[in-house]
Each structure stands twice: as C-alpha cells, then as structure tokens.
Amino acid sequence: AQTVTQSQPEMSVQEAETVTLSCTYDTSESDYYLFWYKQPPSRQMILVIRQEAYKQQNATENRFSVNFQKAAKSFSLKISDSQLGDAAMYFCACQGTDSWGKLQFGAGTQVVVTP
C-alpha cells in the first residue's frame, strides 16, 4: 500500500516565474512509479510527468521537471516559465508494481498563475 502527501493546498506564481510543488510518499514496495497529473478547470485529468523509481535520473517534460529523492521519499514538481494555462490542480500519485491497479493520489495542490 502507498500513502501520498501534498502539504501545500495552494501555490501562487507569476507568469514566467518558477514554482515548485511538494510531494512525499510512503510505500512498502521496492519497485514503484510516481506520477504528476494536472486537472484544469475543465476537470479533465492529464498526465504531466512520470518517474520510474529505479531510475536515478529525474524526469523532464518541456517546462516540467521533477526532483526525485528516493531516500527521502520526496517527489517534487517544478514548473518553469509559468503560463496562464498552467493554472490547475496538480495531483501527485504513486503506484507499486505489486499493487498494480491501485494508484494512490495525494490531496492536490491548486496552482494560481497571476499575470
């Protein structure tokens, strides 16, 4: 089983600036995957980025990157050059290979982008 904690209910950032969203997790499994999903006001859930726990290299997708600290069980998301379209709820999630099908989500962080 996994638990995922997002301690920041809301983060505000100005356009073109950088914001970092925190996520910590706990799992008893040795092999697992971590995800960040975005939910804009349309309510549609969209995968932002994915990290394999066995890979030391941090994943990046354009302006989105993660800082994966396996020993600390930390998985933060950095949004660079923030745009108005980045305004959304962001969810951190974890899935173990032994508990395949049971994706565990955090409570979410609302990102507000100001012009």
Next chain:
Amino acid sequence: DAGITQSPRHKVTETGTPVTLRCHQTENHRYMYWYRQDPGHGLRLIHYSYGVKDTDKGEVSDGYSVSRSKTEDFLLTLESATSSQTSVYFCATSPGLAARDEQYFGPGTRLTVT
C-alpha cells in the same frame, strides 16, 4: 486521447434510490477504474477491473458495486444512495501492460444526493 465517455454527466437523486453510472471506452484497454473526487482527498479508488468479469475493491468500496460484462463498459452502482456519496466520479482506463501505464480519464460525473 483515449475515447472515454461517462454517462450521465450530471445527476441529482434522492437518498435511498439506486444509481448506476456508466463508463464506456473505445480503446480496448484491459484495466478500468472508478474514482471519486472530494475536496481535500484527491481521487480515491472505489473499484477497478482487470478484465471482463474481473474486479477488485479499492480504498472506498463500501456502498458501491461494479460490473463489467464487456471490455468497453464498466458500470458503477450505488445500491441505495446516501448524502455522503455526493461527489464527482471519474472513470479511467489503462492498457494493463505495465505498472508504469498512464491512466486515461473520462470527463467525470457530478452526482448530488439530496
């Protein structure tokens, strides 16, 4: 994007009535999921299916049942709706090839139980 539709998109019902939500996919994905989303809780897994007639419970399965008679359809039933089941319900699918698979989400159903 995976073709995932949910019906109805909005529903208001009274306490004690049965409710069935439908999820339909056109991607031939093996895995299908039902989540509920509530403020402060993120998305919580209700039930999931790993094949036709193969289902398993999630974190918050009490008061819910599911059925999957065809690959493309996954039904969520509230046998006797309660006010605590007022929520936004999301269906999702994944290919079921590996644990790293992305889940693809439907547009959600807003259910209000009065």
